[in-house]
Amino acid sequence: MATVETPAPRLVPFGRVGNGVVAALGVLVLWGLAAWIYQLTQGLIATGMRDVVSWGLYIFSFAFFVGLSAGGLIMASAAEVFGVKSLRPLSRLGVLTAAACVLVAAMTIIPDLGKPQRVWELFRYPNWSSPLVWDIIIIIVYFVFAVTDLTIMSRRTMAPSKRAKVLRVMAYAGLPTAVLLHSITAWIFGLQISRPWWNTALMAPLFVTSAILSGTALIAVAAVAAQRFDRIRLPEETWRALAILMATAVAIDLFLVACDYITILWGNVPRERAALDIILPGGSWQALFWLEWVVGGVVPFLLLVVPRYRKRVGLFTLASVLTMVGVYAFRIELVVGGMLRPLVHLAPGNALGSYRLGRTVFQFDGIYHPTWVEYAIVTALFAFLALLILIGYRWLRPVDREQQA
Amino acid sequence: MAATETAKKWGMVIDQNRCVGCWTCAVGCKEINNEPLGFWWNRVLTAAPADTTGESSPPDAANPASDSIDVPQGTFPNVEMAYLPVACQMCDDAPCVKVCPVGATFRRDDGTVLVDYERCIGCRYCMAACPYGIRVFNWGDRQQPVDFTIGYGQDYRTDGRLVFTPDRPRGVVEKCTWCVERIDVGEQPFCVEVCPTGARVFGDLDDKNSEVAQLVDAGGATQLLPDLGTDPRVFYLPVDSERSV
Numbered sequence: 001m002a003t004v005e006t007p008a009p010r011l012v013p014f015g016r017v018g019n020g021v022v023a024a025l026g027v028l029v030l031w032g033l034a035a036w037i038y039q040l041t042q043g044l045i046a047t048g049m050r051d052v053v054s055w056g057l058y059i060f061s062f063a064f065f066v067g068l069s070a071g072g073l074i075m076a077s078a079a080e081v082f083g084v085k086s087l088r089p090l091s092r093l094g095v096l097t098a099a100a101c102v103l104v105a106a107m108t109i110i111p112d113l114g115k116p117q118r119v120w121e122l123f124r125y126p127n128w129s130s131p132l133v134w135d136i137i138i139i140i141v142y143f144v145f146a147v148t149d150l151t152i153m154s155r156r157t158m159a160p161s162k163r164a165k166v167l168r169v170m171a172y173a174g175l176p177t178a179v180l181l182h183s184i185t186a187w188i189f190g191l192q193i194s195r196p197w198w199n200t201a202l203m204a205p206l207f208v209t210s211a212i213l214s215g216t217a218l219i220a221v222a223a224v225a226a227q228r229f230d231r232i233r234l235p236e237e238t239w240r241a242l243a244i245l246m247a248t249a250v251a252i253d254l255f256l257v258a259c260d261y262i263t264i265l266w267g268n269v270p271r272e273r274a275a276l277d278i279i280l281p282g283g284s285w286q287a288l289f290w291l292e293w294v295v296g297g298v299v300p301f302l303l304l305v306v307p308r309y310r311k312r313v314g315l316f317t318l319a320s321v322l323t324m325v326g327v328y329a330f331r332i333e334l335v336v337g338g339m340l341r342p343l344v345h346l347a348p349g350n351a352l353g354s355y356r357l358g359r360t361v362f363q364f365d366g367i368y369h370p371t372w373v374e375y376a377i378v379t380a381l382f383a384f385l386a387l388l389i390l391i392g393y394r395w396l397r398p399v400d401r402e403q404q405a
Numbered sequence: 406m407a408a409t410e411t412a413k414k415w416g417m418v419i420d421q422n423r424c425v426g427c428w429t430c431a432v433g434c435k436e437i438n439n440e441p442l443g444f445w446w447n448r449v450l451t452a453a454p455a456d457t458t459g460e461s462s463p464p465d466a467a468n469p470a471s472d473s474i475d476v477p478q479g480t481f482p483n484v485e486m487a488y489l490p491v492a493c494q495m496c497d498d499a500p501c502v503k504v505c506p507v508g509a510t511f512r513r514d515d516g517t518v519l520v521d522y523e524r525c526i527g528c529r530y531c532m533a534a535c536p537y538g539i540r541v542f543n544w545g546d547r548q549q550p551v552d553f554t555i556g557y558g559q560d561y562r563t564d565g566r567l568v569f570t571p572d573r574p575r576g577v578v579e580k581c582t583w584c585v586e587r588i589d590v591g592e593q594p595f596c597v598e599v600c601p602t603g604a605r606v607f608g609d610l611d612d613k614n615s616e617v618a619q620l621v622d623a624g625g626a627t628q629l630l631p632d633l634g635t636d637p638r639v640f641y642l643p644v645d646s647e648r649s650v
Contacts, residue, residue, distance in 0.1 A: 043575040044527070045545030054532040054542060114527020114542065114576025121507040121526055132506040132530055193633050194500060194536035342538045343630065346450035346489060347474045353541045355443035355548050362445075364472045 009154055012394045025383040032380015035373045036111050044114055046373045051353040052366035053339045057374040058112035060331040065105035066185045071215030072098020073178040080171030086237035092153045092398035094219050099146035100388035104381055106139050111377050131187045142181045154396050182211045197275035197337035206256050213249035214327040217320040224317045232399045246323055247304040254297050275337040285336045288329045296326015340366035412514035416610035418620045419490055420642040423604035426488040430596035437556040437595040439571040441547035446581040447492035453478045454487040454644040487644045493539050493581035494637030501531035516638050517583050519568040525577040536630050540580045547573040561586040
């Protein structure tokens with residue numbers, strides 16, 4: 001592969017359709033920015049979060065974005081560490097999405113803060129026992145790592161043999177970094193004894209697996225788009241490798257979730273059952289169960305393992321998107337299973353922290369409906385992520401040209 | 406606290422045999438601490454009486470008596486009920502202190518867990534970490550029931566850190582302080598002082614002659630969710646347990 005001609009970074013014009021997409025995404029970003037400014041003037045009262053469900057859309061989207069970033073190092077390390085050569089054409093695209101996703105993940109924390117102007121205190125007064133501090137450090141490390149990796153990959157002046165050597169070292173170093181990133185993000189939740197739904201040693205393996213799943217799916221969707229709009233032709237074995245990777249990750253992910261369920265169901269500890277029953281069929285949030293197990297689980301798994309389906313671009317893309325939907329449902333479950341039912345669950349419940357005349361200030365079971373402000377801000381973050389990847393793609397042209405038909 | 410002063414080991418005992426569920430402690434707490442509308446640092450929960458034979462007492466919080474206050478558990482005539490006043494449990498191994506990314510929630514040598522209003526970044530990780538659900542967040546601008554100052558009504562600092570202010574900043578977490586401004590000058594927390602049945606006892610657990618230490622040492626006192634190992638400094642005397650002093 002040393003002969004591959006890497007194009008010099010240069011922003012290639014988007015064309016008419018591309019410009020339209022960029023403009024639309026830009027509008028969404030501006031709308032989200034306006035929503036955030038509105039939230040800053042009102043405080044977090046503008047959100048649907050209150051004292052019982054005190055984390056919501058921002059936090060689970062944060063966890064989702066962190067997971068999406070996994071694709072990068074998998075593509076890079078698959079070729080270098082595990083010898084899956086067929087994924088090599090996607091390694092630069094992967095690292096590009098990794099850098100973009102982890103940057104957006106870090107940004108997602110900001111609108112969740114009650115005092116965003118004090119965010120610098122995280123560096124001035126870090127409390128080393130807090131998993132949040134570990135996470136901020138690993139996010140920064142991972143972002144710097146991904147940007148460095150991308151820079152080396154895009155450098156034309158470096159001798160090909162030297163570059164290959166450096167990239168190999170980077171791939172080996174990147175793998176544990178990525179595993180740490182997802183594990184630490186999982187430990188933000190998994191270490192909390194106050195939330196039976198979160199407090200499982202499975203949380204880190206679940207986060208790593210679902211990150212591999214959603215990260216690969218993001219690359220797959222990006223690769224389909226590149227093939228459709230950029231006249232790139234990726235070899236058949238690359239698509240096959242992507243499909244196998246996603247199908248395996250879906251299977252392991254559902255296996256881990258099933259392990260969790262069987263432990264809770266058989267043990268029948270009331271406080272753990274109470275959380276699980278919200279999500280299982282018949283519970284108030286059972287939609288999440290179906291999204292995770294069927295829409296984002298069994299259906300994409302079948303689409304990916306049956307060669308006849310996998311080879312149809314439409315179904316392959318659908319399967320990739322569905323796995324991301326399933327992973328997002330798992331992230332929503334974190335908040336629902338973790339917070340809807342407080343551990344001390346006695347009447348009249350917790351105070352809400354807000355007051356409206358004629359309404360009770362107590363809440364026995366948690367209620368959470370995100371407001372338009374939260375939807376606007378999170379939509380803007382998704383739009384910004386798409387913009388970053390689009391612009392990065394046009395600038396770096398990360399899929400090797402030799403693959404062109 | 407002055408460094409020269411030997412730190413007390415503050416503790417509180419709540420006798421469920423005496424609690425009549427009148428909410429005076431909760432309302433008194435709201436008043437003295439200038440709590441905005443919609444805030445309750447201290448609540449009197451309706452529970453089932455503790456199982457004094459098992460380790461799971463006081464009342465199993467995972468199995469509520471009812472979803473309404475003052476409604477007993479069971480089927481008539483076999484009904485039972487107890488009140489469980491819950492504010493900050495002042496854990497020795499406090500999850501909120503461990504998770505706070507900036508050390509805004511901290512624990513003094515005397516065991517009081519406090520929040521620095523000037524440090525808190527409003528990430529609400531402590532609210533996710535607290536097993537007892539006692540923390541409240543300033544989601545918006547504070548709303549006060551009256552437009553004049555009641556209660557303590559002034560700033561209070563310990564080691565230079567702002568741990569109480571009547572002018573709640575938007576976007577920070579707050580909680581019960583055991584009336585730090587009162588205990589630092591030798592007074593009792595307000596909930597203890599106003600309880601009409603004397604169900605609450607506050608004092609130094611290290612002083613073997615104090616009532617609070619004797620009640621805890623006599624046995625029968627339990628903590629809330631003891632299996633979590635947070636080791637609260639608030640102890641409950643479950644219904645029917647013998648009060649030995």
